[in-house]
Amino acid sequence: MIYRSTIARQPDQFRHTLEVVGSQLRDFDLVPFEKGTVVVTGIGASYEAAGVVAGELQRRGRRANTWRAVDLMEPGDPGDAIIVFSVGGRSIEPIAALTVHSRLPSLAITNEGNDPLSRAASAALRFESGPDSLPSSTGYTGSLLAGGLLIDALCGEDSFNWNDIPLIASEVLEASAKKMARIGEMFHDQRAIDCVGAISALGTAGEACLLIREAARVP
Template sequence: MSYRSTVARQPESLGDTLAAAKAELASKDLKALGSGLTVVTGVGASYAAAVVVAAELQRRGRRAFAVRSGEMMAGYDIADTVIALSHRGRSIETVEALQQLPKAKSLAITNNPESPLAKAASHHIRLDNGSDATPSSTGYTATLLAAGLAIDAILGDSGTDWTALPEITAEVQRRAAEKMPRLAELFRERRAIDCVGAGASIGTADGASLLLREAARIPASGYETRHYLHGPMESMDAATGVVLFGDGRELALAENLDAIGCPAALVTSKTDLNDKGKLTVINVPAGENLILRGIIDIFPAQILAAELSDAAGLTDVKFRYTQSDTKIAA
């Protein structure tokens, strides 16, 4: 299945994962995972998702942070609980991270209960996102959804209406698609694109930058908003672009970029900014749950990556670099 068609079927894939994860969680008691210090880990897009998940745990009063799985392979005793994210459950680094922390309670989120990661964890939740493409779309958003449901099971109901997500997904995708002709023109042939956000949106920015690198082969990087103001943005100009996620300092930053002629796309729940100059605004629903917001915010980035991939003549082109030491054989 193509990348663009996989992105488009996320209302269905999220609905299927919602049903599957809820059914599994109904028979599990995960409350023991709520004590002590929690590390959320993964590699690649799964690490970007881990940043979002850790931020929601922090919002709910837990001591939690995200760590790349490769940084845990030395086996230092850094956590009481590990939440391990890997779409297919075969990432060598993430499996070894769990194996090197045998005293820690652990939860794996994958699409395969027989995967090496599922077998290495104390608990497992299965995704039912169906097919995925390169770059990952359904795998990323389904992982976040399952993690959000798991946190509710660990800490108690957050009041989040997860059942509304498929409908929200379709609406946000529609809004984003309406802006793509403008964004495709403004962002075509960028020499670099930065992605910027704060808190949980640091993970979204990281995930968006990976999409742009993988799909359109444009150099892209993710930055935390306040850090971005202290120098990194100085290299951005009319030949580059910036994608921003957030409702705070990101709004003024978007206007700063437009003022110097740098194309900017702002994904925000605020409604007091409109398209102007080289600034394009994509409005998304507001909400307290940072994981839900992380799922919603990535949709415009997924569609933008598809647009720029098409513009570069790279539609559904496979990765150029094949790694032999990152996946455990099926």
Template structure:
């Protein structure tokens, strides 16, 4: 299955996952999850998703944080509820993290109820995204959708998750119109930074991983305000920046344009236009950080596929395969 084909399948994968999670949550007694401190963990793209989820919980006034699975190995009692995100449920680090915290309520979000992660959890939510490729597309967004719906259940929130798949179709079509321009501006970059704040830092992290995996271009993620305090100094016309947001991010994008650094701005702001080296992709304001992250990452997925094609790496397999990152099936 090709990377572009899985990106194109996002609306279907989101609709299918929504239907399954809706039914699973209808049967779930979530009272044990309504505790004071919530940790969200994962590895790779799943950690990026964890940052998104933690940001939404914080917005709702809950004490929640994303924590790297490896940091849970010592078994410190860091949270009352631990949500483990892993598409296939086989990531060694995340499985160990949940094993090391038996005192917490443990929730697994995977596509396999018989996976190692599901087996060490008290609660399991099953994704129904169908096939995925590398880099991950449907697995990442389906994980976000399931976690977002769980947050609503835990906190008593109400989000129109059913319409996210339809919105995804619109955003994919709109973003596609900017890809030729982006391919021209971002050709032969020596490095690309990805920037966002709050939950959008998770999206920036996810975007940087996509760029590394699909196009083998060095890419890193930064919090918006942190980025202004030095990291952006290395950027120039030979590099590029992907920015997600509608606050200080807009001014940052305009500034980068003035110094000739190609920039992609994914934003809900309506008062910013393309510049000489600035390309703007406008997206709907979803009013929910997790739903916004689903919509925002779609442009980054198409963008990384464009860079992959430009580098002659279309659907090329990963060069480095580790033997100790997955629990054997």
């Protein structure tokens, strides 16, 4: 898939993901994830999505933290439940982490659902973001949308209306397109770029860094 084309189809993709995830959550057993400390994990772009979700859970009063999946591959006591993000659901480290911590309730959030990670977890959600590009675009934002809907289900609905997301995405894409030429000039000769954020925005900053490295090929 071409990166720009996957970026452009996100508004339509969000409409589909809202329906798919919302339908699953209506019959989902949330009890194992409602108390205690939640560990949120993944690798690559999925780890950055995990950072956004953990930060939002903290903002909503839940004990939550982000672990790198490789750090969960050894036995220990990281928390009371594990939420794992993986677009393809085939990454070795998250699967190994769930295997090592099989006593804990675990939730795999993946694109298609029929994957090794979903089978290794005690519960699974799929968000059906469609084919993705490299670097990740719809996989990352699909993970965030699924995570946001899950947080509302766990913590009670916030004031935000998720049905507005497709329109907001369209407006952001239109507005940002007008700024790209100027930003391209500003960044053309830069040798280093820092991305900064806190709480939920830390994951956004991390994903921005990842995109700069993978898409723009800037170390």
